[in-house]
Amino acid sequence: MTRSIVGLRCVRFVAKRLLSFPRVVHGVNVSAVTDSLDWDHVEPPAARRLVQGAIDAFAERGFQATTTRDIASRAGMSPAALYVHYPSKERLLFEISLYGHNAALEILRSADTGGAPADRLRSLVAAFTAWHARHHTIAHVVQYELNALSPEHLAEVATIRRAISAQIEQVLTDGVQDGSFAVPDLPGTTLAVLSLSIDVARWYTPHRGDPDALGKLYADLAHRMVQA
Amino acid sequence: MTRSIVGLRCVRFVAKRLLSFPRVVHGVNVSAVTDSLDWDHVEPPAARRLVQGAIDAFAERGFQATTTRDIASRAGMSPAALYVHYPSKERLLFEISLYGHNAALEILRSADTGGAPADRLRSLVAAFTAWHARHHTIAHVVQYELNALSPEHLAEVATIRRAISAQIEQVLTDGVQDGSFAVPDLPGTTLAVLSLSIDVARWYTPHRGDPDALGKLYADLAHRMVQA
DNA sequence: GTCTATACATCGATAGAC
DNA sequence: GTCTATCGATGTATAGAC
Numbered sequence: 001m002t003r004s005i006v007g008l009r010c011v012r013f014v015a016k017r018l019l020s021f022p023r024v025v026h027g028v029n030v031s032a033v034t035d036s037l038d039w040d041h042v043e044p045p046a047a048r049r050l051v052q053g054a055i056d057a058f059a060e061r062g063f064q065a066t067t068t069r070d071i072a073s074r075a076g077m078s079p080a081a082l083y084v085h086y087p088s089k090e091r092l093l094f095e096i097s098l099y100g101h102n103a104a105l106e107i108l109r110s111a112d113t114g115g116a117p118a119d120r121l122r123s124l125v126a127a128f129t130a131w132h133a134r135h136h137t138i139a140h141v142v143q144y145e146l147n148a149l150s151p152e153h154l155a156e157v158a159t160i161r162r163a164i165s166a167q168i169e170q171v172l173t174d175g176v177q178d179g180s181f182a183v184p185d186l187p188g189t190t191l192a193v194l195s196l197s198i199d200v201a202r203w204y205t206p207h208r209g210d211p212d213a214l215g216k217l218y219a220d221l222a223h224r225m226v227q228a
Numbered sequence: 229m230t231r232s233i234v235g236l237r238c239v240r241f242v243a244k245r246l247l248s249f250p251r252v253v254h255g256v257n258v259s260a261v262t263d264s265l266d267w268d269h270v271e272p273p274a275a276r277r278l279v280q281g282a283i284d285a286f287a288e289r290g291f292q293a294t295t296t297r298d299i300a301s302r303a304g305m306s307p308a309a310l311y312v313h314y315p316s317k318e319r320l321l322f323e324i325s326l327y328g329h330n331a332a333l334e335i336l337r338s339a340d341t342g343g344a345p346a347d348r349l350r351s352l353v354a355a356f357t358a359w360h361a362r363h364h365t366i367a368h369v370v371q372y373e374l375n376a377l378s379p380e381h382l383a384e385v386a387t388i389r390r391a392i393s394a395q396i397e398q399v400l401t402d403g404v405q406d407g408s409f410a411v412p413d414l415p416g417t418t419l420a421v422l423s424l425s426i427d428v429a430r431w432y433t434p435h436r437g438d439p440d441a442l443g444k445l446y447a448d449l450a451h452r453m454v455q456a
Numbered sequence: 457g458t459c460t461a462t463a464c465a466t467c468g469a470t471a472g473a474c
Numbered sequence: 475g476t477c478t479a480t481c482g483a484t485g486t487a488t489a490g491a492c
C-alpha cells in the first residue's frame with residue numbers, strides 16, 4: 001500500500017516535470033534560462049530548482065511581479081512547498097543576490113593577475129563585462145532588484161558592492177601613480193568604468209554576440225577612457 | 229446650505245493637502261521629488277498631480293510595487309478619482325514613459341548643433357548624461373520600467389529609442405568618415421556610449437554632484453573612447 | 457517534504473451618491 | 475470630478491493530512 005502510493009507519487013512527479021519543462025511564456029521558450037553559474041552548493045535539489053526558477057522569474061518579470069506560485073511552478077512543486085525551503089520570497093531573492101554578488105567579486109579578483117595597470121584594467125573589464133553578458137539573467141537580478149531586499153540584506157550585499165568598486169579604483173590609482181593613466185576624476189571614472197559593464201545586464205541577450213568578444217571590446221573602450 | 233457644503237469641502241481639501249505634503253517615507257523626505265521637467269501640458273491640474281505622484285512612486289518602488297492608492301494619495305485624492313483621469317495604472321506609466329522618451333530625444337537633437345564630429349559627440353553625451361542626472365527620477369522610469377508597458381505601448385516608445393540610438397550612431401559614423409574617430413565596432417560602441425549615460429539613471433542622486441559637471445566628464449570619457 | 461485547502465490582506469478597478 | 479464603499483481577483487503565507 002505504502003509502496004503503491006510512493007510509486008504513484010513518483011509517476012505524478014515525473015509527469016509534472018515533463019509537463020513543466022520546457023515552458024513557453026508569451027511565445028518565447030524560457031526553459032533553462034538560468035545560466036551556467038554553479039548552484040551545486042544549494043541542497044537539497046528541490047531548493048536548487050526553486051533558486052533557478054526564482055532567478056528566471058525575477059529576471060523576466062522583476063521581483064515584485066513574480067508570484068510564489070510562479071516560482072514553485074517552475075520548480076515543479078506546489079506553492080506551499082516553497083516555504084519548506086525558504087521562509088519568504090525575499091529570502092530567496094537575498095540568497096540569489098548574495099551568491100551573485102560574491103560570484104561577480106570573485107570573477108574580478110581572479111582576473112587581477114598583476115602586471116602593468118593597463119593590462120590589469122583590460123583583464124578586469126573584460127572579465128566583468130563578459131560575466132554580465134554570460135550570466136545576464138542572474139546579473140539582472142543582482143543589479144536591478146536591490147531595492148526589493150530588506151534593509152539588513154541590502155546592507156550585506158552593499159559591502160560586496162563596495163569591494164567590487166574598490167577593485168577597479170585600485171587599478172586606476174596604480175595607473176595614475178606610474179603615469180600610464182590620466183584620470184582627472186578618480187571616483188567618477190571608476191563609476192563610469194563599472195557602469196559600462198553593469199549596464200550590459202540591462203540590454204544583453206544571447207543573440208547580441210559572444211560574451212568574450214563583448215568583454216574585449218569593452219576592455220578596449222575602458223582602456224582608451226583612461227590612458228595617458 | 230449648498231454654499232456651506234462647498235465651503236466644508238474646500239477646507240477639507242486644503243487640510244488634506246497640508247497633511248500629505250511634505251511626505252516622509254522610510255525617514256526620507258520624498259516630497260516634490262519630481263524634477264523640473266515641464267508637465268504643464270497635462271490638464272487639468274489634478275491629472276498633473278497624478279502624473280507627478282506616479283513618477284515619484286514608480287521611481288521609488290517600481291511600477292509593480294506601486295499601488296493606485298499610493299499614487300492617488302500623493303496627488304491628494306481618493307483612489308477612485310484616479311480613474312476619472314486615467315483608465316488604468318499602466319496608461320499612467322505609458323504617458324510618463326512616452327513624454328520622457330520624447331524629452332530625452334529632444335535634448336539630444338537640440339544638442340546636435342553641427343560642427344566637427346568630436347564637438348558634436350561631446351555636446352550630445354554631455355546633454356544626454358546631464359539630462360539623466362537632472363531628471364533622474366523620470367529617467368529611472370523611462371529606462372527601467374519598459375517591461376511594465378503593454379506590448380503596443382512598448383512598441384511605441386521603442387520607436388523613439390531607436391531614434392535616440394540613431395542620433396549617436398550618426399555622429400560616430402561621421403567621425404569615422406572624416407578620420408577623426410577610430411571605431412572598429414560601430415553598433416557596439418554606439419551602445420556603449422549610450423550605456424554610459426543611461427546607467428546614470430540607476431545610481432544618480434542629487435548629492436552625487438552637479439549634472440552638468442557629470443555631463444562634461446562623460447563627454448570627455450566618450451570622446452576618448454572613440455578618438456583616432 | 458510534498459500535497460490540498462484556505463486564511464487573511466491587499467490590489468486594481470467599479471458603482472453610485474453628491 | 476470627487477467622494478465612500480465595495481467587488482472580484484490575486485497575493486503571501488499557513489494549517490494539517492499524508
